[in-house]
Amino acid sequence: MGDTVRDxxxxxxxxxxxxxxxxxxxxxxxxxxxxxxxxxxxxxATASDVLAPAVAEANQRSSKGEPA
Known part of the structure; x- marks a missing residue:
């Protein structure tokens, strides 16, 4: 229990x-x-799997001119 996994x-x-x-x-x-x-x-889950959603969210905010 507690493991981080990719479905x-x-x-x-x-x-x-x-x-x-x-x-x-x-x-x-x-x-x-x-x-x-x-x-x-x-x-x-790899480190990339875990970080990808946060990076995508930051990129979306940046494209709208919002601060990261």
Missing amino acids: TALKRIGRVMDRFGSRYYLRPLNGGCEWDAHPDDLRP
């Missing part, structure tokens, strides 16, 4: 919160609603 089916990054039967329950790194995933769809 390849949904293309989302999450933290493993629990496992029940053959399903894992993940939560977004910044909190939010959990989702379930099949173990075959999970891969360890």
Whole structure:
């Protein structure tokens, strides 16, 4: 529990919160609603996987002229 993983089916990054039967329950790194995933769809998250959403958000703000 607590590992950061990439759900390849949904293309989302999450933290493993629990496992029940053959399903894992993940939560977004910044909190939010959990989702379930099949173990075959999970891969360890890389540093790039974890940083990509923050970089995309900063780039979007920058393109609108907002401060990063």
